[in-house]
Amino acid sequence: MAEKVREFTLLDLDDVRLFINGGWVTAASNSSFSLSNPSSGEIVANIPRAGQKEARDAISAANEAFPKWAKLTANDRAEYLMKLRDLMLENEDELAAIMSIEMGKAVTEAVGEVKYAASFLSWYAEEGRRIYGETIPASATNKRLFVVKQPVGVIAAITPWNFPLAMMTRKLGPALAAGCTGVVKPASQSPLSALAFAKLVEKAGIPNGVVNIVAGATREISDEIFENPIVKKISFTGSTEVGKMLVEKSAPQLKKLSLELGGHAPFIIFEDADLEKAADGALASKFRNAGQTCVCANRIYVHEKIKDEFAKIFVEKVKSLKVGNSLDHTVQIGPLVNEEGLKKVEEHVTDAREKGAVLLHGGKTHGNSGYFYEPTVLDNVTKEMKIMTEETFGPVAPLTTFSSDEEVIHEANDTVYGLAAYLYTSNIQRAVQVTEALNFGVIGLNDAIPGVPQAPFGGMNHSGYGREGGHQGIRDYLEEKYISLGL
Template sequence: MEKVKEFTLLDFEDVRLFVNGEWVTAASNSYFTLTNPSTGEVVTKIPRGGKVEAKDAIEAASQAFQSWSKLSAYERAEYLLKLRDLMFEHEEELAAIMSTEMGKAFTEARGEVKYAASFLTWYAEEARRIYGETIPASVPNKRLTVIKQPVGVIAAITPWNFPLAMMTRKLGPALAAGCTGVVKPASQSPLSALAFAKLVEKAGIPNGVVNIVAGATREISDEIFENPIVKKISFTGSTEVGKTLVEKSAPQLKKLALELGGHAPFIVFEDADLEKAAEGALASKFRNAGQTCVCANRIYVHENVREEFTNILVDKVKSLKVGNSIDETTQIGPLVNKEGVKKVEEHVSDAVAKGAVVLHGGKALGEEGCFYEPTVLGNVTKDMLIMNEETFGPVAPITTFHSEEEVIKEANDTIYGLAAYLYTSNISRAVRVSESLNFGVIGLNDGLPGTAQAPFGGMNQSGYGREGGHQGIRDYLEEKFISLSL
């Protein structure tokens, strides 16, 4: 390990789950292995938690809720800030763990630690702003008020591509509101969540407030959705799985927030600053090796500037360094696994077979890891897989458009609606197009719009609910109306 010679947060020889403030193995006495996608080497083995551990965690969270929910907003905020400070203190190790288990370039992983910590900062502040209401009564002998209370025990099912940030984006508002919970991390990146649990322990957060159960996805998910103690679930993942979870939530009408798949258009108008647009495309498309739900999947460039923009982007892509994720000079790490590489290969092969031109890249790299060259495709057309499915890899497909009306129609021609990007120097066009795009997040001359203080979420089949901003705490609260007759 180049960056961190030894891990102090976790003993990789004895990794355990975190339930009710204790480090436990799985009742099944079974494990799953975690592989470094940069090298193909086994990192460690993880206890395969299941229904037993999920139930224990839910019950622990329920018990802890009785006292945690009674703390003042200021007391809960202090715990969140302690946790935030510990994340900064252990920033290098958290980044190295993330980079090792799922292949995020180390410098990006370090940035994610900061991003994850920002949600704790923000919601420590928002905890103090959970305001109620006094409503004018229609008769003089009544007083009408609305108070907000935490929903109870929540569950967070987090993705592998942002293992820390997606967890704090869910846990931050939950804990601030007074909820307690269970986190089910993705099997590709459980170590980040378990390292975070070590910080929960160090921060002195009471037992049972935060529980981490990795392992058998189906068993854990079934317990979360079937157990009536769990009142709200936040899930980040694919649209297909999200639809299944909607069905599973129906019998108990559980609160559900879904941040699902995306297929983001990236529009470059003829009046755009092409250098800035290319920088934005590079940041959006190739961050985390293209493995983000908001990355640019369809790049639409006005026909008058296609050649100039393409040349600028290709030159920038050529400079990207691919390598072992733990190396600080690496800009593009591996894909998370071999299946990810196969999907990228399928999309590129299909595009080339249908007439696309490989302007740079276009092939997998090496034998041991899961690397794919940063790739730019030209002459892309609507009938290609890459223009209709989320690629989740470092491939930028470029197509052209003729008019504003045409590109808006093409951009909106998708079942998804998570993020969209447009570059223009015309303020009127910027407003018109931003309002016309059917997406929950708009990057206007901005390739990286995500931030803790703003709401994040999708439209259409990209899910519902919002995380981040003051909006992100709403679903963790119930509004209770009290009518007092004097």
């Protein structure tokens, strides 16, 4: 195939299979779907299209594996997780290349994601050892009161295409550490990363059925996950619209559900900020993964006193970004994931310019093939433009101004979303007051990349609920059982 820059040792792209109960299987329907490289549009692989049967088989396998996995000691499960983490790091270049050809992430950035994904395994290998119970003072001398924590059972992880490895390990790490077994449904745009990960699960010797990967018919797989009573907890990362539907689907069985949904992050630069650092931060946040992240800077608010100076510095940095094939190690901006994503970016830029936005850089597609769009900076953006209310999910930075703290706090909070926000200031009083006033689950204070495995990540309002990362991230995979002992 044209996309095989080299042979992969983890996957044979001419014979891709699903991973269920420790075995590699095709779909019972014998149907498949094709996966294309967004840098070139050429077919990378054909993926078996899993449906209800494969989802049910995966859930049954996880259920059968659960009792033995749950009874292992925390140390035993930690050892498996650390083996898996080491294997990820040993194969980071190949995992990065697989990720790059399936969803377009610049390969140097993809290597960083592999490391980030592996860090969730090592963090939760340790966190699983700290699942502590409680002893409660009794109200009678002939009683003893205890709380113990136990794994919820079989879980399902529905992962997004934009961070195919990191979002998977951020869910599987705590689940496996807690003693759960599970099923992963990767996005149809990036199933190869999950299946390559399954090869490492196999190499690590993790028992059959503990981890299962099914890609394919989204509705069929999702319906089975939500309707099958064996599945006790579901973690989903994706759009707010889909998240709302999943809440309804979870209601009949009252399944535990955690949601990391859309965002529309404000990036605020005050007049006392270090403009070089602020520009570097805005660059890193906005153009990471070609702007295809839920936490990237979507609305850049610059104090009116420094706007022109900041814009000049920022645009020069944006001009230095290289666009091109995602496997090129000198490239910072790869393609958008598909044609639909590219069209949305074009629509937002056209709408903004028609309503008065000023183009400072970029503003058009790049090259003759693939889904490339130039890193773009728009000035004089107003709230009437789509780009200020909808997620663009592309490499477009809209600049607007503000004149007071109160004004920018109001504008930043004027959204249904509440995932991430950023501010740059050298004033400690302002830093405290503004971070407390912003209604977002994650705040980057003079920090454009705040996500780390040891800290909780999640949103407010229409950006979802529940937290991943930190000690908080393992809670949803545990049930608390109260025991009253009569003596």
